Amino acid sequence: MALQHTVVFTLAHAAGSPEEAAFLDDGRRILSAIPGVTDFTIREQVSPKSDLRWQFSMWFEDLAAHEAYTAHPDHVDFVASRWATEVAKFQEYDFVDQP
Secondary structure, eight states: OOEEEEEEEEESSOTTOHHHHHHHHHHHHHHHTSTTOEEEEEEEOOOTTOSOOEEEEEEESSHHHHHHHHHSHHHHHHIIIIIHHHEEEEEEEEEEOOO
């Protein structure tokens, strides 16, 4: 059963800053290269109803592929070295389709 993993977040960096661009670019480059990740996208929130500005979304073939991604050294390093220090606030969601 396919799984969509998504995180919606706000960065500690100023909107439009080089630091913001670098985080988004590095996130795409590093996370999309991890085995099992498909359809990696970055979206920007445009509704004033949410203060969370960015979304990373990706698909996995199944829960096992998602678990392998979570434990992958590149993911672990990105979370520790970038996410933990550059993300001000976030929500994480994992969805599977219902029959």
